[in-house]
Amino acid sequence: MHLKLDILAETRAASTDRRLAAINHTAMLLMMVAIAAILTVAMIFQYVKGELPCPLCLLERVALFGVCFGIMRNFRHGFAYRNTGLSLLWTIFLLVVSVRQSLLDIYPRPGHAYIGSPIFGIHMPVWSIIIALALLVAYAIKVTLVGSDAFMRTADIATFPTLKRIADAVSLYVIAILTINAVSVVVQCGFGECHTFGYKLLQ
């Protein structure tokens, strides 16, 4: 009887762990999808509307790719809080750059004003602050809700085939748009300083 109860309790605990692991992987995946969507919108503004990114805007894009890097490592190398740390480093970098850029442009002066079209009345640097804070809040909530990572060691994303397939697809998409951005930066800036006047290599 005791043995039966023990087995039942173990099965229930394993099931809870697996559910928590699924929540954790899904949350990470959703963050990556959201960042990929933001970067895609930025690229649409650049290539369709002809709004060239400024140097600090490009650094903000790098920071968003950096956040994705930590998430991708969790998918490819197995879960580790070190990877969360890598993402948080870039999130803090994003916050620092976007706050500084907002302070540079907050008081309109010759040569200094918010560039690009606002979205819902808010310009990109201010959106970047909101995005960085949202990422920090998301990580804080995830750590609070999911708590200990002991269960993650036995529940790699590979044990969830559908999530794994989606994670691989999103990771490859992020690598693809990063490649496009890298080529675009070379065309815009060459190997020198970046300007928003035009594509240096096309002039």
Added chain:
Amino acid sequence: MMATIFATTLLAFVSGWRRHGRWSLLFFFASLALAGGLFLYEIYSPEYGFHMPWLQTYDARPAGSAVCT
């Protein structure tokens, strides 16, 4: 410089995807360091340094004349 940052970030991703853990971390920290350096370079002004004088406010009244109500 910006091209180098994007190139190192791309290398970090590709090596991470191919499960070359150490290389991906190496490129990751290289891109972070380069991005930090470029950020400081971009915000530095020969005129103001790192200050932002357009944000500074000061009390124009003589010292000690402020009245608490």
